Amino acid sequence: MGCGTVPRGERALFRNRFVRVLLLSALFLQIGVWVRNLAVLMYVMEKTGGDAVAVSLVQLAEYAPIFLFSFVGGTFADRWRPKRTMVGCDLTSALFAFLVLPAMERISWTAALAAVFVSSVLSQFSQPAGMRLFKRHVPEKWVQTGMSLYQTLIAAFMIAGPILGTMVYESFGIEAAVAVMGAAFLASACVLAFLPPDSAEDGSRSGSVLADMAAGFRYVRANRVLMLLGGHFASAGLALGLIQPLTVFVVTEKLGLPKEQLQWLLAANGVAMLIGGALTAGWSRKIAPETLLLVGALVSSLSVLTIGLSTNLGLTLLAEFSVGLVLPGIQVGIATLVLRSTEADFVGRVNGILNPLFMGTMVATMAVSGWLKERLSLEPLFLAATVLFCIGALFVFPLFAARRAPNASGDAA
Template sequence: MLHTLLRNKVFIIVTTADLIQQMGIWIRNMALLFYIMELTANDPVAVSLLTVLEYLPILLFSLVGGALADRWEPKRTMIMGDLLSAVSIACIILSMQAGYGKTIFVAVFISAVITQFSWPSSSVMFKRHIPEQQVTTAISISAALASLFVIIGPIIGTLIFTWLGIYASLTVLVILFLCSAAMQTALPKVNQRTSYDAVTLIHQFKKGYSYLLSNKNLRVLVVGLTLLELGLGIIQPLEVYIVMDRLGLEKEAIQWLYGLYGTGMFAGGVLAARMIHKFQATNLTSVGFCVLALLIFSEALSIWFLFTGSIRFMAGIVAAFLQVMIEAFLMRFTAERYIGIINGTISTLVVTGTLMGSSMAGVLMKHTSLLFVYCLASGIVFAAGMYCRKLELNNK
């Protein structure tokens, strides 16, 4: 099965393009994090605002982007998305050089908006060109390879920003988006379905929601993922303060925690490709969420780098298993004509949780403590795990 998959042209191109984009995203994230912290004297509210601006477009546009992915020709959509991202960031560089430094926030917003119209097309290409029995393996390989850039992306992003500054970081991002667009020109062009040609977007939304509400597993999964992202959203902007306040290190040391998390994701992706069929999916989902809750709580208590690093490594393994299982479930059991709008709907609801958490993060930390915020997040993620016991999945 693996040899057949590796000869699949669409799988190779889409996966490689996604990896290039992952590298660009990590370079962007690290550069913007350090730039904003230097600009605002480590203000946690400003750092959490950066996360909100990154996720707000997902809330506003992922549903529309998913619906349009079911209508538009996916190859053209993916290429145009990368080209527009490159052009928008190039314009931001020119604006910053002209003295408008705060336009960096605009770069985050625009880049995230464009992504909502291009990334659902990758799922459409996978659904059409990868046999169903190879879907889980394909997603496992993609997750394992993407985790490599979780390891090296923060390191490279930190080095570029530290040595060359914000302009070099954004310039590299432009180059990577252009490379991704060029690679995707080799994808096959597919005649788009015409089933939606005479249907309005509103009617398409209604059919998508009806499909979602009629499926118990999708309903439970949406609620569970929303709670999960609410908990993770609360702590996501505050990870750098674990490094500074709990471990007593410089903010740049966060790259090593990201690297350990990515190493865990790579190991988890490899293990998932080999072992996930041996697990009962319902138990794995619920247990995985509960283990993440325990790891979040333990990370907040730790004051030793080695222990914190071990926790991040284990969290990466668990996250990889959950990612592969959930994505494979959605890919296999969602009808092709709904794959875009279902992904968009789930993203919208899930990111609502992330935004709610991120928007509260800085304020909660200012008025309570870092330890309290992490304990609150742990409790929310544990509640998500308990709720996901209602899932009735089947990996067969």
């Protein structure tokens, strides 16, 4: 492959109209989300003098809707027309942002908080609708490559997003940042308008919402692959929640450096994610999603153990780099397995069950990690996280056998 050329697989994938539109929409959404999150966070810190409760409310407004509305949003995404749902959600987010602008000075930082909350809630409806379109219109052999390209985009914004959000806020202020957010969501809606019309069968489902919710739980329970992924999600969520709030203490206590040096660990992780996303996209058709997930879980286990025990900056940076390098593969493996093992009519509800499972377990251990750190030390907590990652890896091994089974998708009845 010559320098500057695009692999044949990616060229074929980009000829798919749905892939082009969904990736371009994701680009605009990432711009809007990162500018929103960083600008609102800095604005609230400035207005409240760094009040910890106010800052935590920003995080709550961003993440609580994932836990509270993911299953509801997924259920309605399975019932409603996907294109109309996505366009409607993006337009509503843009409209709300523009309505909030005149109230910024009068209502203070609570208006910015409301913009974060509303757009985060609407995302719980639009994201599963996009997954439905991806499942329905992208051939299965290209699903993993498509997910890899999406994760590469996400990884790029893990590096560029904070820079962009900070630059917009510091250069132009919160009003401009909210305006950029609204414009980005509006641009996404305009791009999505180029999708072909929804099919006649979309949005025609009868029956109650509660019946659809119950059917979603039955579907997951009857699907061995999804149950195994649920176990992996829970283990990984418990592990991440245990150590994520403690990274700054790795810098100050294990490495003996000022807390500002945390940026180098985050930078190593972000650069590795970008490289890992590109590698995963290039090798996506050659590596099974189960293999991506298993390798990622095992490398994460070893890296987390290294971070918890290391007192050497170079070794810790290498471990952080390793975690970031395999993270896109983990995410691509999970997304591919979910799409491969789920019928299009259940994609929203399946995501609505698995995502809160991960978020709920992560929040549970995140809530006690500081308390445990005060009574123990970093080493036992990172060791416990390593064990949890290893338990998560155990849920991956049966997926290889499930892949060979004649029917791994279960029965929704």
